[in-house]
Amino acid sequence: MPQQTRIVSPGPAANTVRTSDGQVLTPPADWSLLPPGDAGLTRRVKAAGPTWTVQEKKGRRMFSRGVLAPTTTIAAQKARLEQERSTDAYAKRQASSAARREKEQGAYVEDFRGAVLKFLGFDSGHRAIADRLADAVTEHATPVGSGTVARTKRIPIEQRAESAVIAWLRHQTTAYDHMKIERVKGKRREVRRMLAEESRRLLTKYRRGEAVNLAACPLARALTSTVKAT
Numbered sequence: 331m332p333q334q335t336r337i338v339s340p341g342p343a344a345n346t347v348r349t350s351d352g353q354v355l356t357p358p359a360d361w362s363l364l365p366p367g368d369a370g371l372t373r374r375v376k377a378a379g380p381t382w383t384v385q386e387k388k389g390r391r392m393f394s395r396g397v398l399a400p401t402t403t404i405a406a407q408k409a410r411l412e413q414e415r416s417t418d419a420y421a422k423r424q425a426s427s428a429a430r431r432e433k434e435q436g437a438y439v440e441d442f443r444g445a446v447l448k449f450l451g452f453d454s455g456h457r458a459i460a461d462r463l464a465d466a467v468t469e470h471a472t473p474v475g476s477g478t479v480a481r482t483k484r485i486p487i488e489q490r491a492e493s494a495v496i497a498w499l500r501h502q503t504t505a506y507d508h509m510k511i512e513r514v515k516g517k518r519r520e521v522r523r524m525l526a527e528e529s530r531r532l533l534t535k536y537r538r539g540e541a542v543n544l545a546a547c548p549l550a551r552a553l554t555s556t557v558k559a560t
Contacts, residue, residue: 335380339387340395347384347398357382362401366394374407375399435474442480443468445491453539460536462553467491467498499529502555503548 338347341354348354357363363384364375375381375397384395414420443464452460471480471494479485479493500506504525511518532549535542544550 333380335376336382338382338384338398340384347382355382357398358400360401361398362404363395364397364399364404366396371404371408371411372397374411375404378403378407431474435472439468439472441487442472442491442494445487446495449488449492449495450533450536452533452536455539456536456542459550459553463495463498463549466502466553467494470494470498495533496526496529499532499549499552500525502552503532504528 336349338349338355341347346354346356361382364372366372376383376399378399380399382398384398386393386395446464446467447460450460450463468480470476471478471490474481479497480490482490485493500522506521506525509521511521532547536549542550
């Protein structure tokens with residue numbers, strides 16, 4: 331049924347796919363796989379139809395494995411797109427889009443850092459360490475394509491900032507990365523919740539303006555290590 335556009339997953343053997351109802355299919359001999367990576371070309375090939383979009387779920391995330399389509403369609407759309415991309419008008423549009431994205435990214439980084447500082451709410455006596463922590467979290471979480479919680483638009487920026495801080499503390503100030511966690515449903519979530527509470531207690535000391543032994547504080551040590559690493 332090559333004329334039917336489908337969403338499929340990798341099959342049990344090479345050059346096979348599996349449909350949502352479990353049927354194993356072999357693509358037509360005159361079809362090829364267009365690898366992921368060129369969104370513009372992929373859109374055009376899909377619009378020319380028919381296609382089989384190959385997706386694979388790993389954990390909670392869905393990954394694209396490319397699009398199966400007639401080889402002649404892929405070649406024709408690729409040739410047209412390459413011709414368009416070789417023009418001065420296209421180059422100007424790309425430069426303009428890049429400048430806009432860079433400006434938007436800069437504004438987002440600034441807004442996100444502000445949200446992190448607001449969440450931290452450190453006493454004025456700990457302002458310096460608040461700035462260093464905000465810089466570290468922002469630098470880690472905001473790059474485009476990083477896949478961190480800071481890049482999602484499904485939750486408010488305030489919630490993104492809070493989650494990013496807790497995640498940074500979990501990896502930098504606890505033994506989480508070296509823990510051997512039982513493969514029991516919900517166990518990892520339970521451990522993360524426990525460590526989150528530990529991180530919140532650590533932040534509370536700075537919010538209250540308590541005296542902190544920086545040499546023994548896991549947050550201060552982590553920030554020092556981060557600076558040395560860079």
